[in-house]
Amino acid sequence: MNNGGKFSLKYTSIGLFTLLLCTLTLFASANYHKSTDFYKHLTQVRPDTLPLKKDTLPGKQADSASRNLQQVDTLNVKISADSLDAPVNYAASDSMVLDVATKKITLYSKASTKYKDLDLTAYKIELDQPTQIVVATYLIDSVGEKQGKPHFVQGESNMDADSIIYNFKTQKGITKSTFTQQGEMFVYGERIKKVNISDFFALDGRFTTCNLDTPHFAFRTKRMKLVNQKLAVSGPIHPEFEGVPVPIYIPFGFFPLSQGRHSGILPPQFTANAQFGLGLEGLGYYKVIGEKFDVMLRTDVYSYGGWRAVLTPTYRKRYRYSGRLNLAYQNTRILSNDPKKEFDVNRSFNIQWSHVADAKARPGTSFQASVNAGSTQYNQFVGINPTINFQNQLYSSISYSKNWDNKYNLTLSMGHDQNSRTRQINVRLPDGSFTVNNFYPFQPNDFVGEAKWYEKLGLGLNTQFRNQVSFYDSAFSFKQLVDTMQWGAQHNIPITLALPSLGPIQVSPGVSYTERWYAQQFTRRWNGSKIDTTIDRGFFAARDVSFSMSLNTAIFGTFNKFGKNSSVRAIRHVIRPSISASYKPDMNGKDYYSTQVDTSGREVRFSKYDGSLYGAFGAGEFGGLSFTLDNNLEMKVRSKKDTTEGGIKKVRILDGFGLSGSYNFLADSFQLSPISLYVRSTLFEKINITASASMDPYKTDNKGYRINQYAWSGGKFSPGRLTSGNIAISTSFSSKQKEKQPTEPTDDLASAGLPMTLEEQQAQLNYVRNNPAEFADFNIPWSVNLSYSLSFSRLLKRDYSGYETQISSSINVSGDFNLTPKWKMGANTYYDFRGSSIQQLTMFLSRELHCWQLGINITPVGLYRSFNITINPKSGILRDLRINRTRYFYTQ
Template sequence: MCPLDHMSPDHKNNYKKLLRQYLFVAGTFVAFFLIIDAFAAAKPHTARYFNKIFTDTVPLQDTIPLKTLPLPDTTAQDSSVKDTLPPLQADTTLPADSTVADTVPVKLSRDSLDAPVEYKAKDSIVLMVPDKRFFLYGNANTKYKTVDLTAERMNFTQNTGILEATTAKDTSGNPFGRPVLKDGEQAFDSDTLRYNFNTQKAKIYHTRSQYGEGYIHSEQTKRESDNTIFGFRNGYTTCNLDTPHFQFRARKIKVIPDKLVISGPANLEIEGVPTPLFIPFAIFPITHGQRSGILPPQYAVNAQKGVGLEQGGYYIGLGDYFDLTLRGDVYSYGSWSLTASPTYRKRYKYNGGLNLSFANTRFGDPAVKSEFTRSRDFRITWNHSMDSKARPGVNFGANVNFGTSSYNTYNVFDYYTRVNNNIGSSISFSKTWQGKPYNLSMSLNHQQNLSTGDIMISFPDASFNVNTIYPFQPKELVGTPKWYQKIGVSYSTVLRNSVNFRDTMFLKKEMFDRLQTGMQHTIPVSFSIPIGTFTLSPGLNYSEYWYTRKMFRRWDANKYNPQTDTLGAIDTTYQTGFFAARQASASVSLSTALYGMYTFKKGSKIKAIRHVVRPTVSLSYQPDLASAAYYDLQYSHNPEDITRTSYFSGSIIGVPGEGKAGMVSFGLDNNLEMKVASEKDTSAAKEKKIKLLDGFGINGSYNLMADSFKLSNFSIYARTNLFEKLNISASGTLDPYVVDARGKRLDQYVWEAGKVSLGRLTNANITLSTSFQSNDKKSQEKEKQLEEMQNQDQQSMDAAYQAQQRQLEMMRNNPGEYVDFDIPWRVDLSYSLTYSKSIIPDSGGVVVNFNQYLNFNGDFSLTPKWKVGLTSGYDFINQEIAYTNMYISRDLHCWQMSINLVPFGTFRQFSITISPKSGLLRDLRINRTRQFYDF
């Protein structure tokens, strides 16, 4: 019999004609119906089952119930030819519940299968009865159990149970219709495929299959019944092209489904060219989830530490809820570091991670003590988040960052982390009682200045709050409420414990001697009364302060030395116990909103400008309840230099003000909008609103009961977003009083001195920022991913946030490795200006701080595969360029190359990295880094 590839259409037609004549001569009724049903004409075949008549008689030893096979569906109209081979041939004329005795022979085929085989072809199906073979032409498809095979041509031999699938050739001689075998999640794309239905083994030629993130190209492949794969002359790669850019060439390879890809000796090829890189064996995991293994180190050169290996270690998977990562660095000059990073998680409950880092840094030659230094440092970070669904109303979270002040200097390569002198921590717990108007929160906070070594720790900090309740309001309010029914009362209490110390005092007696404790209670009473377009809001407020320590400061003339600092003559003593201070106030405020509209002439592009003014006036009275908390302090050798100070100065809960106060406070907020004709709007109005100023205003107060300096400083502000592109914000402070030649404030207003001004500008700041970029080619896909992330549960969002933070840290360190080639160009600009002017009394000295800074970063694509980026800034005051990072990135399809350069500054760096994009081979990277420090 001719093979399938060489059978011509004429041969097929002649054979079908001879076969029909032969069967007609035989004259059997059954054969006649089978011929009509299976091979008649060139119209779709409608039978669901094809019953094999070429069977042998096999006696059955047990009683077997027979079931009626389903009748053919003669109404089916399909453009394809389709048949099914049944697993068992039976006499369908017997009742469904009949049985066959031991002596009754039933026709069973010796080579019958244990499951039906469904097959179809778009062109035709040819059956060769004597040889028990059939041929399928034109987009053929065969299904057996979980196996789904598609090819342009197939042929099946029933005696051997082997199905062969091949391609066909078009008029140009090019092959098409490659066989594709799918079995569960496994898929094979090949030139020729042979599958044995009996043993469920397969032999595949020139195949390409995917396992996880990797692809295997093999000249020959054997598939065992347990789905194990053996390949001959293979190539492993993560490049998804038919001709990959790189691959590991191995003579033999074995694939254990959903577990491992194992190969013998392999050679790395790039663009089909062998490289000198050989490996004795390779193991590529394709298991989803945890898998313990070695983390390869990266080669680095450091000017101070020498040649080293960084970030090498081991990952240990300890189950679904816990894992551990161990990493270390070692350098030729003797420096080393170790980091342990355990993480934990429980779905719908909590997740978090801990980092414990220890480092030993050596500089210079130990033999020369004057030039040799050593720094032993540590850092502890911990983050924990709790799923809101775990315990409704209860939340616990932690974000801890604590360590020695020199750790970042010697062991962190991220510029932004190095220059940040402040780190902090926060651990918080909160509880809200459902259906109750109160809540509780507790926290531990830590702030540390790495340059000065100052540390502040507050623990425990707690607050208990009762939301506003309306004691005079009935449970069921009917009609308009009375004025007294709007009276609301709330309560809050705050507990503070704080200590400030140097890092050298940690856990020593000096640290605990500096501990401060305080508690504050506040009971506000408020309600509002609408009066036409105005809102009147009276209120009462009572506060009480509790202290555990009282401070006494006095002038000691015996310690005074004119040649030294005057403060050295002030003696300080403390008294512990329970102390209290109180404060009360009554207030009433009135607010409204005024609208103004200016309409332009008809035909003008600008239709109208609207101005909204929101004035607020309030009056408050504060009796003198805290005078006992103050005393007179002589602060110099002159007995007349006396000031009023509190026994509780510097307390963490503050000090109530001394004396009576009758304050008139005022505020004025403005909003300016413009309505213009819109060229894009196709509606009838064809107008759009543009915000000229989101807000601008002024705030201040006047103390009616003060002896002097009754008017407070004025606070001014403005903010807007022009054209939805330019963000502008500005603020400042005006002092309405003049100063004398020595810098002392006089009780005289600036405008009384002949100046047309509200006061002296003591501080101001203005910031501008904008961003421009071209259209994102994949913006819709990214928006879809963002929506999917927002729909995730809280734990998944927290885990994604933590992964994002880790990636952002890596991006800051090597921005060239994380560029977006979908955006051709991007520019971000920001400008800041700050100004402050302070006068030192009794000296006439003026301290002026003026900073002006421009920051810019952006990138652009030289070609679709090349991108250049720059991050830098300019200090106008010092006239110098700020931290600058330049990078060049090249998209190599399955690889990426980046060059990062920090050309000048305290921390200079150069690095070039070539790495695969696949996460599976992320450690297969070529990196050359050089770092320089100027201390």
């Protein structure tokens, strides 16, 4: 019997096979050749590039060397001199073909290649790896259309072409039939050579501001150089319209393409003026001195010898302030209406200054300036802006304010005003005010719960002071300044108290104390034929105090008893009455006196302070009631279109209407004050109505002076006499806008946050007013604007002989409509009912020419009559390339 282990053929075979496999692979190197130098490139330890420093301690040199020794792993792989310094990313939607023999890669259908900032797309792109040249072309489909035209973008360069050949390494290339856009200019070249990242040379070039493939107009040149987003320089050029060349040649062309501010000549505009002669207007130069400063010089020159020069410096400091100064001098020489002389000659000047400080620069402090001063006859002789000729008032204001924690506020200012007709000038220097906002002395710093009634007692202070001198520019003298010098001050202390409400009624007591300081007293006396005025100088003061208690509430009423089928669901009426009891003692009756004003012996009461800077306080004791009644009326109607909120919407009938007045129980006569009436409404959300009037409840004598009898006394009922009033009605209708045009960012001075002088604002408004055809909106097929105004007042005659009524009434109508989708016609007229004549009529006709526009503006009626015809491109870069014919006719 054999007790040994069994022999297994299966396990024996596996063991022999494993032993054989290990023997064969023990010294094998697989598919890689053995390299004895492999470790040298990756793991070789190199000594530090810095020399070893000896340790300062004896016996430590070896340790110091070991610490300074650095082990650096480097990969010494040799790179070909023809290799690119950045990867090339490429993709295609159809296929990619790699030709190993020629080392070319070809991409088909929506192919794209990106290298650094370069982005190239086309139907077919072929990349030659040895030469690093890429070729992009398009495909002609079965219907003969070009598909996948090459599009090239690099930095600020953006172009489309039929074919593009570009070298990645040298960044040079050649394109054929290329379109590119430089700012507002569209450039086409049969061949364009790119010599670097920003410079291009074009052969058989065409440039235009029309963005169509076949532009309406263009300029042709044989050779041209483009510096990307900076300038374009060309050889001889000639224009063409609708592909037809115009036989006008210009020896060279220079077109600035840079964005933002840059120096240059301001081209003039030719004009013909009946009074000034032929002229060039707007000729000048704009100079950029630095980032914060620039200056502009403009001149107007006329054939009769007149001229005008305007110097406009502009300054700015971002986040701090900005401003502009306008210095104008004109030497006017116009045809004279006097038969004894041929011309009228006048010299005048004008100074304007606008300054605005950024509110974030110094929180709590502000400084602003708006100055418009100069010769009183300056506006009268400005020929390029007829609207200025009607402005007889000039104003200036310079102010500085300081705020302390919203508790105290100080304001200092200076200014002036002058009248061109009277030639009187008033200068205020300085003016100021100091205000203390309401504070509550009995209110604790930290309180819990509801405040006590006495803790709501508030105090405040408002102090003002003024200084003024007056003189005539035609008779200026130091003695006149002294005689007209005035100063004054006013102090007001309001005291308020908010009492707890009595249900729906709010109770508000108040006390007000006012004191005024004067530098003069005026005394008027009848000398037998007229009134003489005597001025006494010194320091004088007047005071006034008043006590009041007011009650306010609101009453709501709704009427909703309408039928089920009625579209009106409810009418809501809101009444807000206010009654105030007040008392004012007679503290200023001593300052009033009576003086005869005419030969009939009639006397009128005057105050010693009538004509002063702050005026006089009212005379007499007042103890009575003041009342105000304000109303609001609206209704709810069922809307057929709007189904939100149950299909009910609110319609305003009267936004507000009411009256106000007072009754003085302590007066011995004229106890009831005139009643003020007002109403305002927006009917159908289209018609705006505003009206107000003053009604006197007392009768008058045969000359219009009030007598102490109510208008309804004597058996004849009458609520009173309307002594003044006005009403204004306006509305506008227009069709729906066809499509909203995207607004493009502008780079003008207004958008840059620079303040505009008054003359520049007036010039822009006048240009829009006189050239409405250039601003026609063809997206609105038609529009109509209507406005009517009526005002009247009873005024005392200058000779005190009675009262007279002055009435003014006018209507303004404007509108426009599209004759065709490309033709628009409009008009604007102003009719004065008092003069029973049309004061002004302006008509325009505008033609939309895609990249050009035609405008015809006619003013056949008015003091200044004119017409002009203008054809010009819309682009800002060619805004001065216009054909203009303008004539002015002055009817004096």
